Amino acid sequence: xxETYINDLIYVCAFGLGGLxxxxxxxxxxxxxxxxxxxxxxxxxxxxxxxxMEPIGDAWIRYSAVYYLYALVFVAFAxxxxxxxxxxxxxxxxxxxxxxxxxxxxxGILSLVIVYAWRKGxxxxxxxxxxxxxxxxx
Amino acid sequence: xxxxxxELAAQLSQALARDPPxxxxxxxxxxxxxxxxxxxxxxGVQVVDFARHGxxxxxxxxxxxxxxxxxWLDRVGFALDTITGVDWIHAGEMExxxxxxxxxxxxxxxxxxxxxxxxxxxxxxxxxxxxxxxxERETHDFFGIRFRGHPDLAPFLLPEDADYHPLRKDxxx
Amino acid sequence: xxxKEAHGQDCSPIVKFAALDELLALGRANSLWPLTFGxxxxxxxxxxxxxxxxxxSRFGAEVFRPSPRQADVMIVAGTVNRKxxxxxxxxxxxxxxxxxxxxxxxxxxxxxPFVFPGQYAVIEGVDKLFPVDVFIPGCxxxxxxxxxxxxxxxxxxxxxxxxxxxxxx
Numbered sequence: 001x002x003e004t005y006i007n008d009l010i011y012v013c014a015f016g017l018g019g020l021x022x023x024x025x026x027x028x029x030x031x032x033x034x035x036x037x038x039x040x041x042x043x044x045x046x047x048x049x050x051x052x053m054e055p056i057g058d059a060w061i062r063y064s065a066v067y068y069l070y071a072l073v074f075v076a077f078a079x080x081x082x083x084x085x086x087x088x089x090x091x092x093x094x095x096x097x098x099x100x101x102x103x104x105x106x107x108g109i110l111s112l113v114i115v116y117a118w119r120k121g122x123x124x125x126x127x128x129x130x131x132x133x134x135x136x137x138x
Numbered sequence: 139x140x141x142x143x144x145e146l147a148a149q150l151s152q153a154l155a156r157d158p159p160x161x162x163x164x165x166x167x168x169x170x171x172x173x174x175x176x177x178x179x180x181x182g183v184q185v186v187d188f189a190r191h192g193x194x195x196x197x198x199x200x201x202x203x204x205x206x207x208x209x210w211l212d213r214v215g216f217a218l219d220t221i222t223g224v225d226w227i228h229a230g231e232m233e234x235x236x237x238x239x240x241x242x243x244x245x246x247x248x249x250x251x252x253x254x255x256x257x258x259x260x261x262x263x264x265x266x267x268x269x270x271x272x273x274e275r276e277t278h279d280f281f282g283i284r285f286r287g288h289p290d291l292a293p294f295l296l297p298e299d300a301d302y303h304p305l306r307k308d309x310x311x
Numbered sequence: 312x313x314x315k316e317a318h319g320q321d322c323s324p325i326v327k328f329a330a331l332d333e334l335l336a337l338g339r340a341n342s343l344w345p346l347t348f349g350x351x352x353x354x355x356x357x358x359x360x361x362x363x364x365x366x367x368s369r370f371g372a373e374v375f376r377p378s379p380r381q382a383d384v385m386i387v388a389g390t391v392n393r394k395x396x397x398x399x400x401x402x403x404x405x406x407x408x409x410x411x412x413x414x415x416x417x418x419x420x421x422x423x424p425f426v427f428p429g430q431y432a433v434i435e436g437v438d439k440l441f442p443v444d445v446f447i448p449g450c451x452x453x454x455x456x457x458x459x460x461x462x463x464x465x466x467x468x469x470x471x472x473x474x475x476x477x478x479x480x
Contacts, residue, residue: 032324293394
C-alpha cells in the first residue's frame with residue numbers, strides 16, 4: 001500500500017464521516033438543546049395530523065400511479081449527470097476510444113427514457129380544455 | 139315561472155287537501171295588526187302581506203303532511219331555507235317552522251306544524267332536501283324535537299355530550 | 312425566561328445556556344410567530360393589526376403560521392365555546408416549547424359579554440384551559456392594544472421594553 005493510496009482512502013473516509021455527521025448532527029443538537037416536552041393541556045401533542053380536529057382515517061393515502069413519470073425523468077436527467085461526474089476524472093487515461101464507446105452506451109440507454117417521456121407528451125405544455133370528466137360532480 | 143302567487147296558493151292547498159279537511163283555514167288573521175288582511179285559501183294555506191311578514195304564503199299542516207308538502211314544493215322548484223322551532227309552553231305544544239324560497243320567482247313560503255310538547259316527533263325531510271339534515275340537528279339540539287328517520291341526530295352546535303335543550307322555555311341552565 | 316413546569320412536567324432542555332440566554336430571548340422576542348387562531352370579532356382586529364396601517368411586521372410578528380408546530384405564540388382572539396374547547400387545547404398541545412399564549416379580548420379573558428347565570432355555551436376565560444401569559448382587555452381591543460400586548464410579551468421575555476410606556480397627560 002503506497003502513500004497516495006492511503007491518502008486517498010483517508011480523504012474518502014473523512015468525507016464519509018463528515019457526511020454522516022452532517023446528517024446525524026441536527027438530531028443530536030436538537031436532542032441536547034431543545035425542550036424535552038411541551039406543556040400539555042389535553043395530551044394531544046402526539047396526534048399525527050397537526051390540526052385541532054380529530055383526524056378521520058389514516059395518514060397513508062393512495063395516490064395516482066402516473067407520478068412514476070416524475071421518477072423516470074428524474075433518473076434520466078439528474079442521476080445520469082451524477083454518475084457522469086466521476087467519469088471526468090478517469091476519462092481517457094488509457095483507451096480513449098473504449099471510454100468514448102462506454103460513455104455513449106451509458107448515455108444512450110438513459111436517453112431511451114427521455115425518448116419514452118417525449119413520446120408520452122411529458123415535455124409538451126398545452127392547455128387542456130375542460131372535458132365532461134374534469135367538471136366535478138356536485 | 140308562469141304561475142301567479144294565487145295559483146300557487148291554490149295548488150298548494152289542493153296538494154294538502156284531505157277529505158275531510160285536516161286543518162280548517164282560519165277565518166281571521168292570526169297576528170293582529172292594523173289594516174292587515176290575511177287571505178285564507180283553504181286547508182290552512184294563507185296568502186299574507188309580504189311587506190309586513192317577509193314571506194308570501196303561510197301554510198299550517200299536520201305533522202304527517204310535512205313530507206308530502208316538502209315533496210310538492212320541491213317539484214315546483216322551491217328550496218329549503220331554514221327549519222326552526224317555537225316552544226309554546228303554555229299551550230303545551232311545539233311548533234315547527236319550515237321556510238322555503240323559490241330562487242327564480244322569488245316567493246317565500248312558510249310551512250308550520252304543531253306537535254305535542256311531551257312527545258315532539260316529526261318525520262325527517264333529509265331524503266327530499268339533504269340540506270335539512272343540519273337544520274334538523276340544530277332544531278333537535280335546541281328544542282329536543284326528534285326527527286324520525288334522520289340518519290344521525292348527533293349534537294350540532296352544542297357539545298357532544300349535551301343532554302339539555304337550551305331554547306326550551308323551561309330551560310334554566 | 313424560564314420554561315415553566317406544568318403538571319410536574321419538566322420542559323427545560325438538557326443543555327442550558329446562561330449568558331447566551333439573553334441573546335436567545337432577544338431573538339425569540341423579535342420574531343414571535345403567531346398561530347392564526349382568530350375565533351370571532353377579535354380576529355378582525357388581529358387581522359387589522361397584521362395589515363399595513365398598524366403593521367405587526369415591524370415587530371417580526373407578521374408571519375401568522377397555519378400550523379401549530381411552527382408557531383411561537385397563540386393569540387386566542389375570540390370566544391371559546393365548549394364545543395371548540397378541545398380543538399383549542401389540541402392546538403395548544405401541538406405547539407412546541409418555548410410557547411406563549413396571549414388572551415385577546417374580553418371573551419378570551421373571562422367569557423366576555425356572554426357570561427350570565429346559567430349560560431351553557433362559553434368557556435369563561437381561556438386560562439381555564441391552559442396558562443396565559445398576556446391578557447389584552449377590550450371588546451374588541453384596538454390593534455394598538457394588540458401591539459401593546461406583543462410589546463408586553465417581549466418585555467416578559469427579555470426584561471427590557473422596546474418602547475417607553477406612554478402615560479396619558
